[in-house]
Amino acid sequence: MLTTVFRVIIIYVIVLFLYRLMGKRQLGQMQPFELVLTLIIADLATIPMAEISVPVLDGIVPLFTLVIIHFLITVFSKFSTKFSHFISGKPVIVINPNGIDYKALKNLNLSIDDITEAVRGAGYFKLEQVQYAIMETNGKMSVFPKSEYAPVTVGDMKLQVEKSALPINLISEGKILKNNLEVAKVDKNYILELLKKADIKRVKDCLILSVDKGGAVFVQEFDKAYKTFNVEPLGQVQE
Amino acid sequence: MTKFMWFQMISIFVILGLLITICAVEDKLVSDALYNVREYCYQIENAVIENDGIKNNVVNSLVENLEEKWLSDERNLCYVVNHKSIQEIGVEIIKLKTYIEEDDIREFSVSLELIKLYSEQYHHFMGANFKNVL
Numbered sequence: 001m002l003t004t005v006f007r008v009i010i011i012y013v014i015v016l017f018l019y020r021l022m023g024k025r026q027l028g029q030m031q032p033f034e035l036v037l038t039l040i041i042a043d044l045a046t047i048p049m050a051e052i053s054v055p056v057l058d059g060i061v062p063l064f065t066l067v068i069i070h071f072l073i074t075v076f077s078k079f080s081t082k083f084s085h086f087i088s089g090k091p092v093i094v095i096n097p098n099g100i101d102y103k104a105l106k107n108l109n110l111s112i113d114d115i116t117e118a119v120r121g122a123g124y125f126k127l128e129q130v131q132y133a134i135m136e137t138n139g140k141m142s143v144f145p146k147s148e149y150a151p152v153t154v155g156d157m158k159l160q161v162e163k164s165a166l167p168i169n170l171i172s173e174g175k176i177l178k179n180n181l182e183v184a185k186v187d188k189n190y191i192l193e194l195l196k197k198a199d200i201k202r203v204k205d206c207l208i209l210s211v212d213k214g215g216a217v218f219v220q221e222f223d224k225a226y227k228t229f230n231v232e233p234l235g236q237v238q239e
Numbered sequence: 240m241t242k243f244m245w246f247q248m249i250s251i252f253v254i255l256g257l258l259i260t261i262c263a264v265e266d267k268l269v270s271d272a273l274y275n276v277r278e279y280c281y282q283i284e285n286a287v288i289e290n291d292g293i294k295n296n297v298v299n300s301l302v303e304n305l306e307e308k309w310l311s312d313e314r315n316l317c318y319v320v321n322h323k324s325i326q327e328i329g330v331e332i333i334k335l336k337t338y339i340e341e342d343d344i345r346e347f348s349v350s351l352e353l354i355k356l357y358s359e360q361y362h363h364f365m366g367a368n369f370k371n372v373l
Binding site: 021023052053054055057058061064065067068071 | 243246247250251254255257258261262317318319320321322323
């Protein structure tokens, strides 16, 4: 049993490392070759865990080989669009201004139900609201609505609005986030001042404290309602 | 190139190096261990003919040496080879000792032939050749 425990730890660490090496895309939008890779890795990793007579290397070597293959495919895909299209396919327009492209639909082995479901998923309940729908290579549907059905944006209204700024968390669960202090170019005294303004006595009592470039502060004490107020703009915050 | 891309590139080369090393080490370990086994088998065969039987000190000591050598090689082989695919050799070596005690030359010869067969045919069954790949 102890052997299994150690083996599981070894394999887990290696698989985790390999997934990190392959990038975050593995976890979300998977291309067909990445899906295949994920399935095989999951299967391979369990063999040396379950079978004591199989050396750990018998599990690790195929994993390493897969990573090399993945790396090569990724590199070749970057250099050659043709190769990339061969491996991952290309985005296909399934709805165009004339309506549903049935031929494209059949090529993708999709049904009308699949299309309407994907369109609904994008927030449009009528097909006539859609100008274009594109089936992406990762299997997700991108929907481009007709102008009259598109959500109104600030740009459309030609309004002058303040540039939005990313709030920076300075305290999270009672702990000062030192890296974010550097990003916001503020120090601990600045935080203490904000806490004083929010009537919070200690850093460890603060659930979250965030501030954006414009000086908008969001602060919440543990088990209490949040407060917002404005202070002097940070000015030097890196967006 | 970003830091992550450098990390990725270096890791891939390290992994590639590891793969090549592991494959080379496996081939060397397996070849050496099986060669040793075969050599001992031939020596035992000759000793049986020269001493006209198996129940004598020469054959006994050769089998002891074979067992000792195999046990030390097997320990290293277990890092790279499935234990099940090599355990038969160990089992047959143990049998040799029993047959010496019983003075059963017929079974002794069968076991010796089996050991030779396993050691000679291992690469045929497990090695990297076209048939095994397919």
